[in-house]
Amino acid sequence: MGVKTISLCMIVKNEEKYLEACLKSVKNKVNEIIIVDTGSQDQTIDIAKENGAKVFSIKWNNDFAAARNFSIKQATMDYILVMDADEYLDENVDLQKVLTSEKDHYSIRIKNELSSGGSIFHPAVRLFKNFIGLQYFGKIHEHLNVDRPTSELSHEFGDVLIHHIGYKDDVVVEKEKHNRNMKILLDEVETNPTGYNLYNLGNQYKANEQHNEALEAYKKAFPLSKDRLYINYLLYNMIDCLRILGRTKEALDVLDASIESFPNHTDFYFMRGRIYEEMAYYKDAEIAYKKCVELGEVKLLQTLDGVGSYLSYIRLGHIYIELGDYSSALDMATAALKSNRYHMPALKMYLELLIRTNVPNVKIKENIKEIFPIASFEDLKHLVIVLSVIKSPLLQEFLDQYNLKVSESVLGISKLYSKNYMESYRIWKGNGLESDEYKDVLLLSFLLKNNDLEYKYKSSLNLSKKEWKLVDKLIYRDKVDLGKISEELEDIIVFISKQLIYLYEDEHFNYLFNIIAKGTSSLKIKFSKMLMETGFTQNAQQVLLDFYVENQTNKEYVELLADTCYKQKQFNEAISFYNRVTELSKDYLSYEKMYRTFEKLNNLEGLKILTEEIKRLFPWALWVKQPKC
Template sequence: MKKHTISLCMIVKNEEKHLEKCLQSVKNCVDELIIVDTGSNDKTLSIAKKFGAKTFFYKWNNDFAEARNFSIQQAKMDYILIMDADEWLDEKVDLQEVLNNEKDYYMVRIKNETSSGIGILHSAIRLFKNNIGLQYFGKIHEHLNIGDESLTLTNDNGNVLLYHVGYKNETYKEKGKHERNLKLLLAEVKRNPSGYNLYNLGNQYKSNKQHSEALEEYKKAFSLSKDKVYVNHLLFNMIDCLRILGQREEALEVVNASIESFPNYTDFYFLRGRIYGEMSYFIDAEKSYWKCIEIGEVKAAQTLEGVGSFLAYNALGDIYLERGDNVKAFEMAIEALKLNKYFLPALRLYMDSLVRTKIPVENIRTNLESIFPVANYNDLKHLIIVLTVVKSPLLQTYLDLYKLSVSESVLGINYLYSKKYIESFKIWKKIDIESEEYKDIILLSFILETNDLLEKCRQFVNLNKKEWKLLDKLIHGKNIELEKASEKFVEIIIFIAEKLIFLGEDDKFNYLLNVIANSDIALKIELSRILLKNGFAQNAQELLLASYSKNHANKDFVELLADTCFKQNQLKEALSFYNRAIELKHDYPTYEKMYRTLEKLNDQVGLLTVKNEIKRLFPLAEWVKSE
């Protein structure tokens, strides 16, 4: 195989944080390192020189294309590889094998790591022949002049993968990228309002959570971009903005039209599933996610990593968990973890579904070790993160097993959920708390019947004086009556109740249950939801039935009572309560629950009646149109 020489060409400024990893990944794959610096005042240049790079200074003039062209003008080798300092080359890539067919340029796959943990994949030309007339244009989001027909270029999809961290929130914040890019893009759009420039301006607004502004630019860009390679992602972002802005009907209209035009672009089905899920149209959401799995991952266009695999399975698991089908949720979590064991939401879904099925902690550990064996530090790190987030008593087991040190706040939470209450109290007595920890501290205070830690929580809890006094009495186990409570107070009481179930503190829970039984209806409804979610359908039902006569006109109350009947397979009773809930308010999710009940009863006449009603009342429901 003929050896082709390669020049790595980069433009950099203040990249000491990333540059070494970048150059380390590529040093044995290229013959020349060209580093063009635009004004670094950190260790960037010394790092470049350590790798033997040829360094050049270029005075920055707000034009990425000019800087990029200056860098490739310095290259002496057969081919040019373009990278940014916050990228690195996958260790499995063989550039010589890629260049074996000697094409003029190659599409390279780039995985953009995001703060959410979900990768965004797209393709770009990053590897091309030197000295054949290729050059960059565009002050920002610069691209090569491959459309110049006089060049008669050949191309291929190269088996090359680059990783990029520049889209992470902390990286954007560090470098002030949004302000810089927005200024350049606004100037570029003013100079040349092309579809591509408008699309990039929309992306910039969206990355800064300015969704209304982004939507406006996407709409302008679409009419100019219908035949462009980026149109799929333009439509995806447009639909996502509509979703985020609450314009769901329009979002569904656009996503369905997009699916007609691009029936194999998995991301559209995934987004449709998300929109339907947020509307509690679970049947349509479920069908959309299964379609994602049927189609699979997108191979060439820009895409969310996992939409055709682990993301779709995890989304299905969330639907099943919401429905109370813990077994199916567990199965979906396993499928997601098989495909990506480091996808933390799937590991959390796995843990949540196990906990809800009342499996003992030791059995959960055995199960966990089979699906997520700890083979290296990365495995352990991900497992510790999830166990910390879900507040599992298993965290202590792994801390002891691997002799790990964690912060005192993590240790304090760990002791609390390992039922080492005194040890937890001693830690929290001497350290400050963060905003996300205050409910745990109130829980600990309730269990230990002490208000010594409550002062530390006051800055995070907006309760009035009366509610603080009630909370103090509650902590000391006194008989109290809760009248109409604030939303924050209800949130705290329900948090305590759920964690008492989790900890198995029956006496404390029964006291709280008696307090809530004589309280505001909002508390009863929320506690009943918690009981139902955690497998105590009968207890939830008893709590609701005790005050049914006073609340028979409350739609949420009646529907929840129906849910408790359904969970206990009291199907005719469930059907009766769902009918009553629908009389109170025509609400799509209730119709869907009624349909599931009729399915279990195998009532074909009833099923047809409900389907016809859904068709008449809820035109956004797609599943009734196709069945």
């Protein structure tokens, strides 16, 4: 067998930002670097030559396959590895170990990293023997002719991972990939309307958020693609377009058919969970996400990373939070972190739930050491970002402990929530605001009874002149009759109230509490939800009961009151209020909540009657149709 020689073949244009990282990732792993430049005007060629590449230049003619074929024609080694400049080889890859099987070509995994922090995996033939007549075809999304009818080539999946950052939003915008790709794809589909080309056209429309056009392309691609490896993701994207367009019945119909054809493809169950969660059919969503965890990650097909682990755990956590089950939600956040400790939403959920359940900061810090031990600067950076987002008083402790230098923005947050108000004031007095900090600065103004910083946040808030006068009165603790106010001002008042609880500023909180008690039902509902979130369910219930008579026809008000009863294990009272909710509106979630309450009471007769009612009223509910074990 012996050592196999490898040529890295690339086509590039204006890749000075990414090329060096790509070439460094293959250092000592390939024997030859072939770079074909299609018209760079930056330092791309110089960087390539500095890293030992053989550089060739050709004129670009909107044909990726032609450029690829030119590049592989220059290769002189046993095998060819194909990469793009915005990719890099995973440091743990051992190409020689893969090539011991001496296959003609290998499918490897490409990890497409997204701006959201997530990633999508897909397989592609990127490693193959030289001198056996393999060529690329397709002007865009080009691929090798490994499946030609007369081919008897050997193949296997190789243990190779390539990271691709080209789908991150900033890179896509910078390269204007959408416009370039769309033009080529439309020309290609017109001359060669294969399933693969139509599928890629649909993907491009979907990336452009043109979901109707994407759906039509997918529909045309489907009958031509039934035996192709990408069929699962074609169906997944088709369902997602229907979901986004609000065509729920069609989405579920296609989803059911897809699961029947591919019963072990985790992504379809994740999509089912997502659709049902958005409809607040939480029992069905819960079943779907648990099925995802049972099936695990998809290995050899295109897939969304985490559907069989941390993403499903996080979605389950959100469901349990909505249902007020913080203990189960915390279990899910913990499971997600164990599956992927760098998934920021998981760490954020974990820490927020500790705060919501009134765990002392000292204990939270101990939990952090256990669940997220800091072993590198990247770990510390990750933690500081999350602590800043959730506005934790621990942020300042970690900044002090590690003597970290952070932006004035982060410093302003850390000083405010560690109760160093004057230092926070000094920082924001001399600096501009970022993102949503206007709420924090408004909170600071309220705490200091000083509106000096009003000009800092005024442009960020869409309040009327009358409402600005109310804000000033609140800051200076004047007598205030809020009357009917905008949702934005309601949200600000509730935000300030919530932070006052976490800051233990009782006097300031009591002032706002008395103001809110005279406010509208809408404000009381938001305020009561916040009290429940922060562990003050009994107080929330009292607020709602005090004004129940005038709000007994308000469905949201009555349902929230029922939720407070359930949370405090007052199950008979909860049933009474949920019954009232169903009289006001035939809303599915109210029936599901009532069902969960009957379960707590072990009321078998109530469960039987309610099951039949749900079957009759809500045909999309799957769980009531399942046979009981």
